[in-house]
Amino acid sequence: MTEAGYSEPTPIQEGAIPHALTRRDVCGIAQTGTGKTASFVLPMLTLLERGRARARMPRTLILEPTRELAAQVAENFDKYGKNHKLNVALLIGGVSFDEQDRKIERGADVLIATPGRLLDHTERGKLLMTGVEILVIDEADRMLDMGFIPDIERIAKIIPFTRQTLFFSATMPPEIQKLADRFLQNPVRVEVAPPSSTAATVEQKLVASKGKDYEKRETLRSIINQQDDLKNAIIFCNRKKSVADLLRSLQRHEYACGALHGDMDQHSRTTILQNFRDGKLPLLVASDVAARGLDIPDVSHVFNYDVPIHAEDYVHRIGRTGRAGRKGKAFTIATSKDTKFVDAIEKLIDRKIEWLDGTPSSLGAEDSSEKPEPRARRSGKKQQAPSAATDKDEPKAAPQQDNRAPRPKNTANGSSSKPANDDRRRSRRRDRDDEPTPVGFGDDIPAFMLIGAKN
C-alpha cells in the first residue's frame, strides 16, 4: 500500500474523501493514476459500515465503462475492504449470469458494473435499485465517448433521488458538465490535474517510419530492440485487426507478447492482463480498451504502433507509463500520413515531440541507410503458403535479430492464437539459429483470475 502511494492521501483523495464522508455529492476531475479510485472506495467502506444489504437490493453502485476497469475497482474493494466483511458483486458482460445472480441474491453491499450488464440484470427483474444509497459514475467522459449516456440516464432514473452521487471524469468539457448538473445535487467540485497534461517524467519521442504494415512492424521491432531499459511495454494500435496482426507478427519473431482488445473473449482478456501485471508477459499489444484507467504499475515503455486519431487518446495511452513519478518512455511511430494527427497531439499537449533521430522531414525517405538487406532474400520463399500477413517482414527483420537488447525470450499468449506455421518456421531457422528455443508459459498461467478473488 505504501508502495502504491497510499501512505498519505493524494490530492484527489484529500479533496474528495472528507466531503464524501459527509454525504455530499462530489464532482471529481482527475485522471487515472491520481489515486482516484481510492477516493471513492475508502469513504464507501466507511459509509457502508453501518447496516447490511438485503437480498437483491444493493446498497451502492459503481458504474465503469469497461470490464477491466470494473474488475479493477472490485480488486480495490478486496484490498482495502479486507476487514469490512462486504459483499461485492461484479456485474460485467462476457461471463455467465449465474454467479452474478447468486451474489445479488445474497445481498450486495457494493455493485460494480458496466452499464449493459447492469441493465440486463435489472430488466430480468432480479435486481432492485431502490436501496442504493451511493451511486458512483466513473470515467464519465469516456462513458460519453462510448455512447453510454442513455444507459446511465436509465440507470440513474431507477435509483432513489435521495442517493449520494460521486461523479468522476478526466476532463470536464461542456457536455460532461451538463451531465454532471443533471446527476448531481449541490456538488463539491474537486479538480486535481489539468486534463491534457502528460507526466513530466515520460520521455516522448516520434519515430519516423514508412507506411506499409510490414515496414511499421520492422520499425517497431527496431525501437524495441534499441531499448536497454525495457521492463514491460504496452503497444497500442488503432484497430482490433491491427492488434491481432501485430501480435502474430511479434510472436513469429519470438517476442513474449499477448494481446488485449474488445473482441477477445473475457477469459483471455482477464488472463492476459493478469499475466502482464504479474510481469510474466512483458509486451502487451492492445487497442484503446487499455488506454485509460487500467492500473498497471510501472510500465516502462509505451509504443504507439499507430498514431491515435483522437489526440486525447494519446494522453491516455502514454499515461500508462511514468506513473507515480516513475520514469517512462513513450515512442510513437508516425508515417507521412499521420502528420495532421501528430499536429493535433502537439497542439493538445502544447509542446513539440522530438523525433527519435532528429529527422522529422525524413518520413519515408531514409530507406537506404537502414536497410543493408537486399530484396533478393525474398526469392527463397516463393513456395510458401500465401497466407499470414506477416510473411513479408521476416527476411528484412533477420539481420537485426542477432544483437537485440533485452528481448523477451518466451512466447505466451494464453489464448488460442498460436502461430500455425511450425514447418515454415523451421525452414527459416538458419535466419536465427542463434536464438534460444522459445519456452511457452502455456499451462503455467495461473487459473483464471477470478475477479474479486484475492490471493
Add this chain to the structure above:
DNA sequence: AAAAAAC
C-alpha cells in the same frame, strides 16, 4: 482512419 459495451 476506431474502440468500447448486452445477449
